[in-house]
Amino acid sequence: MKIDGSQIVSGLKKELAQKVVFLRRRNITPHLAVILIDNDPSSLAYIRQKEKMASELGVKFSNYQIAGSLNSKKELINLIHKLNKDKTVHGIIIQRPVPIDISRRELNKLVIPKKDIDGFHPKSPFTPPVAKALLVILEWVFKSKRAIYKKTFLSWLKKQKILIIGRGETGGKPIAKTFKKMGIPYSVAHSQTKNLNELCLKADIIISCVGKPNIVRHNMVANKTTVIGVGLHLEKGKLQPDYNQKKIGEKAEYYTPVPKGVGPVNVACLFENLLKAV
Known part of the structure; x- marks a missing residue:
């Protein structure tokens, strides 16, 4: 039997949409920032899904793309530091895989725990x-x-x-x-x-x-x-x-x-x- 993931989450999406409406009535717009390095096809497919659901739920979606180059690591670190400090951004995702020279340990600790909704940081409170x-x-x-x-x-x-x-x-x-x-x-x-x-x-x-x-x-x-x-x-x-x-x-x-x-x-x-x- 085929498992229809879209059907399974239909109820959850309704609950999430209701929560977004509640937050927006309090002048809070949930904001997701996604960072992509290069253009991996699987990553692009997942980002499109995220952007589509953000639109359906009424969530603000910011997509940052960094070209793979010698300056990519520095650019990535600077961008994440900026987003970590931005109080209007509630969640940050570094779309994996990341084709730059950075250790997994360093990469996992770039996003502060309270915004690491992917659950990579050792102290992230979120289940992946x-x-x-x-x-x-x-x-x-x-x-x-x-x-x-x-x-x-x-x-x-x-x-x-x-x-x-x-x-x-x-x-x-x-x-x-x-x-x-x-x-x-x-x-x-x-x-x-x-x-x-x-x-x-x-x-x-x-x-x-x-x-x-x-x-x-x-x-x-x-x-x-x-x-x-x-x-x-x-x-x-x-x-x-x-x-x-x-x-x-x-x-x-x-x-x-x-x-x-x-x-x-x-x-x-x-x-x-x-x-x-x-």
């Missing part, structure tokens, strides 16, 4: 939106099975065999970190994992965060499995998940498509963090 999105999607799956599993969502999730493929900073890592914090057991596979087929076949839930084609093949998936595609790659001018959607759709019990899969849920969870930052 991608991890929140996974929980929202999995809760939808649970609710569709509740007649079978008469448990709470969290107790059900803790009993599932969860496999996270990839450990990148924008996908696998924040998801794994959030699950660990919540006491949700999981396994991680990566490029050096030799028994990926076996791990996939045993998994109840596969979360693929790589961003390359055919990481998960239909013969690696059982008919009980939920497959969630976080990683994206460009194929014939279109963004695709880590698997062939048609073949996985014929085999898996549930799967997220592209578009209208994880993306809209991720963006809605980001704006939920933004409104908490106001």
